[in-house]
Amino acid sequence: xxxxxxxxKSYENQPLxxxxxxxxxxxxxxxxxxxSGSGKSxxxxxxxxxxxxxxxxxxxxxEDMAPIPAHRRNFGLVFQDYALFPHLDVTGxxxxxxxxxxxxxxxxxxxxxxxxxxxxxxxxxxRRVTDLSGGxxxxxxxxxALATGPRLLMFDEPLxxxxxxxxxxxxxxxxxxxxxxxxxxxxxxxxxxxxxxxADRILLLHEGRIxxxxxxxxxYAHPASAWVAQFxxxxxxxxxxxRAGNVETxxxxxxxxxxxxxRDGEKVNLMVSRHQVREAPDGELxxxxxxxxxxxxxxxxxxxxxxxxxxxxxxxxxxxxxxHVPSAAVQCLP
Amino acid sequence: MLFRRILPxxxxxxxxxxxxxxxxxxxxxxxxxFAILSVGDFRLTFFVFCFTFYQALLSTLLTLCLxxxxxxxxxxxxxxxxxxxxxxxxxxxxxxxxxxxxxxxxWLGPRGWLNLALQNLFHLDSPPIIFVGTLGAILAAHVFxxxxxxxxxxxNTLSRLDPRLDQAACSLGASPHQIFWRVTLxxxxxxxxxxxxxxxxxxxxxxxxxxxLGGPQFATLEVEIxxxxxxxxxxPLAAWLSLIQLLCTLAFSIVYSRLVTRAAMTVNPRLNxxxxxxxxxxxxxxxxxxxxxxxxxxxxxxSLPFRSLTRLEADRGDRAQAQYGLTMDYYTELFVNRRGSIxxxxxxxxxxxxxxxxxxxxxxxxxxxxxxxxxxxxxGRLERFLDPxxxxxxGASAVTLGLGFIVAFGRLLSFPWLVPLAHTIIALPFVIRxxxxxxxxxxxxxxxxxxxxxxxxxxVWREVDWPIVxxxxxxxxxxxxxxxxxEFGATALVYRPEYPxxxxxxxxxxxxxxxxxxxxxxAMATILMLxxxxxxxxxxxxxxxxxxxx
Numbered sequence: 001x002x003x004x005x006x007x008x009k010s011y012e013n014q015p016l017x018x019x020x021x022x023x024x025x026x027x028x029x030x031x032x033x034x035x036s037g038s039g040k041s042x043x044x045x046x047x048x049x050x051x052x053x054x055x056x057x058x059x060x061x062x063e064d065m066a067p068i069p070a071h072r073r074n075f076g077l078v079f080q081d082y083a084l085f086p087h088l089d090v091t092g093x094x095x096x097x098x099x100x101x102x103x104x105x106x107x108x109x110x111x112x113x114x115x116x117x118x119x120x121x122x123x124x125x126x127r128r129v130t131d132l133s134g135g136x137x138x139x140x141x142x143x144x145a146l147a148t149g150p151r152l153l154m155f156d157e158p159l160x161x162x163x164x165x166x167x168x169x170x171x172x173x174x175x176x177x178x179x180x181x182x183x184x185x186x187x188x189x190x191x192x193x194x195x196x197x198x199a200d201r202i203l204l205l206h207e208g209r210i211x212x213x214x215x216x217x218x219x220y221a222h223p224a225s226a227w228v229a230q231f232x233x234x235x236x237x238x239x240x241x242x243r244a245g246n247v248e249t250x251x252x253x254x255x256x257x258x259x260x261x262x263r264d265g266e267k268v269n270l271m272v273s274r275h276q277v278r279e280a281p282d283g284e285l286x287x288x289x290x291x292x293x294x295x296x297x298x299x300x301x302x303x304x305x306x307x308x309x310x311x312x313x314x315x316x317x318x319x320x321x322x323x324h325v326p327s328a329a330v331q332c333l334p
Numbered sequence: 335m336l337f338r339r340i341l342p343x344x345x346x347x348x349x350x351x352x353x354x355x356x357x358x359x360x361x362x363x364x365x366x367x368f369a370i371l372s373v374g375d376f377r378l379t380f381f382v383f384c385f386t387f388y389q390a391l392l393s394t395l396l397t398l399c400l401x402x403x404x405x406x407x408x409x410x411x412x413x414x415x416x417x418x419x420x421x422x423x424x425x426x427x428x429x430x431x432x433x434x435x436x437x438x439x440x441w442l443g444p445r446g447w448l449n450l451a452l453q454n455l456f457h458l459d460s461p462p463i464i465f466v467g468t469l470g471a472i473l474a475a476h477v478f479x480x481x482x483x484x485x486x487x488x489x490n491t492l493s494r495l496d497p498r499l500d501q502a503a504c505s506l507g508a509s510p511h512q513i514f515w516r517v518t519l520x521x522x523x524x525x526x527x528x529x530x531x532x533x534x535x536x537x538x539x540x541x542x543x544x545x546x547l548g549g550p551q552f553a554t555l556e557v558e559i560x561x562x563x564x565x566x567x568x569x570p571l572a573a574w575l576s577l578i579q580l581l582c583t584l585a586f587s588i589v590y591s592r593l594v595t596r597a598a599m600t601v602n603p604r605l606n607x608x609x610x611x612x613x614x615x616x617x618x619x620x621x622x623x624x625x626x627x628x629x630x631x632x633x634x635x636x637s638l639p640f641r642s643l644t645r646l647e648a649d650r651g652d653r654a655q656a657q658y659g660l661t662m663d664y665y666t667e668l669f670v671n672r673r674g675s676i677x678x679x680x681x682x683x684x685x686x687x688x689x690x691x692x693x694x695x696x697x698x699x700x701x702x703x704x705x706x707x708x709x710x711x712x713x714g715r716l717e718r719f720l721d722p723x724x725x726x727x728x729g730a731s732a733v734t735l736g737l738g739f740i741v742a743f744g745r746l747l748s749f750p751w752l753v754p755l756a757h758t759i760i761a762l763p764f765v766i767r768x769x770x771x772x773x774x775x776x777x778x779x780x781x782x783x784x785x786x787x788x789x790x791x792x793x794v795w796r797e798v799d800w801p802i803v804x805x806x807x808x809x810x811x812x813x814x815x816x817x818x819x820x821e822f823g824a825t826a827l828v829y830r831p832e833y834p835x836x837x838x839x840x841x842x843x844x845x846x847x848x849x850x851x852x853x854x855x856x857a858m859a860t861i862l863m864l865x866x867x868x869x870x871x872x873x874x875x876x877x878x879x880x881x882x883x884x
Binding site (some may be wrong): 050071099 | 431496498499501502503504505506508509512516517520521523646
């Protein structure tokens with residue numbers, strides 16, 4: 001449905017987006033995940049038509065969007081901090097897009113009522129938006145974007161300003177609404193929990209490029225680079241040098257098991273799982289225990305070299321321990 | 335105890351009672367005696383009221399026509415020379431009315447440099463541009479004066495207007511046209527109305543501009559009060575007109591304060607920062623409009639000093655040979671007491687009188703205002719009750735005040751010190767408003783700390799209070815000085831001919847024939863402009879951060 005090809009955009013002569021291409025299929029929720037400054041909000045604004053790319057194309061069902069101004073695209077956008085119209089009440093805000101379509105007053109009233117019901121705001125019709133709580137404002141913003149029946153919904157850090165429990169409730173509601181309406185959605189966030197909760201597919205953005213793309217479980221299980229693993233906080237990243245089929249690192253030597261061919265002396269990053277290691281006196285990985293914290297199902301052990309493992313038993317602080325690392329627990333990152 | 339609470343108010347209220355409320359009561363008494371007024375008087379009142387309203391409405395609309403695009407220009411775009419242009423648009427509001435009138439006269443008047451240059455160039459007998467004495471001159475001067483109000487109030491709202499509201503509207507299908515009418519305008523509306531109301535109020539009570547630029551055929555309520563009191567000695571009619579003027583001002587002020595509270599509607603505090611103009615339409619708008627603003631504001635201001643230093647016509651009458659060139663004559667002539675001069679003193683004494691009156695106004699308004707402001711800084715029930723009464727003099731126009739002095743102290747008019755008393759009434763509310771926040775900003779704990787460290791009460795004042803309020807006192811003093819120096823409305827009614835002030839002298843010289851008289855008016859107006867300009871600059875430098883604008 002939506003197709004972006006080779007999008008380039010710079011800001012004050014600094015490249016902001018370089019060669020972005022991706023598609024969003026019918027009924028699919030795609031999440032753009034990345035740290036702040038990775039250009040993900042700009043990408044949304046390009047799709048919405050609020051900014052123009054320097055190179056590349058945005059197509060909807062094969063039609064080039066470039067000549068179509070933002071207000072004719074019928075792409076809904078939910079803003080960070082909502083951008084509700086302060087001079088209009090709840091009804092006025094939700095009805096705004098419908099009025100732009102010059103619908104008859106009866107139909108507008110009816111659709112506003114349906115929308116408010118859908119986001120659990122029935123009875124709020126005549127409230128001033130400046131008197132609403134953050135969560136309520138968020139729902140009004142969602143109802144406003146949904147009311148016109150957009151072809152595509154876009155969310156720019158929509159839950160950024162809300163507290164944890166409210167976030168979880170709204171995420172569940174959002175998932176339900178997206179599922180019910182079947183509208184394709186692009187969701188921008190820097191919070192991976194939000195991303196994993198809402199997305200069918202995740203696009204990881206780093207310094208203006210898509211560094212990984214895939215289903216949440218797949219991305220989590222197989223990070224495409226050391227940066228991705230670090231950003232997601234998946235495992236321990238260890239840098240080492242290839243020597244005769246082994247990888248020599250500061251914490252021990254590991255067998256090299258990688259799909260790529262590596263030359264001797266080449267630097268590689270290894271990702272060592274936090275869970276699958278086992279304490280063993282002849283283990284190949286060693287370290288001194290720096291900190292031990294109890295967590296629900298075991299102990300989180302931090303070593304003085306910065307590595308973190310989850311163990312069933314608590315070692316003593318200051319003790320040197322060794323681990324056996326099964327080959328399944330080590331991945332070579334490209 | 336009660337006596338100690340009342341003490342700081344004693345001076346202020348004795349003064350206000352004697353020199354404001356008593357004259358006002360005398361006007362009321364006189365105006366309620368309808369029997370003296372004839373049918374013709376009522377007809378005159380009706381026509382004058384209609385014209386006052388008409389010119390104020392027209393002036394306000396024109397001010398919006400210039401002020402709104404200018405507010406957009408300053409709030410939305412960054413460009414070279416922006417702060418200079420902004421300052422240029424703000425200066426007229428603080429200048430004395432006679433200076434503004436003289437400025438327009440020096441540019442477009444019958445003896446202005448443009449007319450004289452055209453006359454010389456094309457050998458014309460009469461000035462080709464007729465500007466002074468038309469409604470256009472009044473309107474242009476009003477726009478010149480008040481555009482900055484629209485620029486500041488509307489510009490302030492514009493720069494706090496969340497840019498994502500436009501984008502949200504756009505993504506909901508609103509065209510740029512619809513965004514303007516459905517989002518931008520409704521949000522701007524309260525501040526737009528507030529600014530318009532304030533401009534209207536100033537235009538409605540305008541006096542000097544209309545007297546000097548309009549000429550005798552255009553009479554607003556203010557000007558008519560002046561004519562009736564001084565030319566026709568019809569004090570009952572003048573009093574009746576004053577009453578109408580007071581009621582109108584009161585009504586407009588109430589509407590204005592209502593609008594201001596509505597304008598405080600909370601918009602997301604996200605700043606809408608100005609950008610460099612990028613696309614050609616933005617560039618064209620910035621280039622053309624800033625040039626237009628520059629021309630409109632710079633010519634009246636710079637024509638004045640320019641005209642005061644150039645000789646473009648014969649000094650007396652048309653028979654003498656015309657002379658051209660740069661000259662200091664208009665300034666040196668100020669020191670000469672010529673026979674046939676309007677005053678029997680050299681014009682430079684007007685400058686001396688003005689400076690003396692202004693100094694007296696500063697002393698008087700500080701002596702009365704400081705105790706009141708100190709009491710207001712820690713308000714109790716008494717203070718909250720008395721506070722609004724202090725602001726009442728703002729509601730009465732200067733001409734009404736002058737008329738009140740004539741009605742109340744008619745026999746004392748030979749006493750020249752009535753002028754600084756009237757000036758003090760006008761400056762006092764501003765002085766108190768300037769002092770109060772500075773005094774209120776001193777926490778009591780500072781004084782208590784000083785006392786526990788062994789400072790006596792006078793020492794506490796000298797070591798704690800004074801260093802903190804010094805800037806505010808200086809700023810209030812400069813303000814009172816500048817107000818007194820440029821005051822024209824009240825002075826025009828109560829001054830003694832042998833003790834003219836600078837604005838009065840400028841008015842008299844402007845209405846006399848002959849190039850020399852005109853040149854001297856230009857020279858005096860230039861001096862007044864420079865002194866007032868220095869005052870404005872000083873106040874800007876002394877302004878406490880975060881102090882309100884209007």
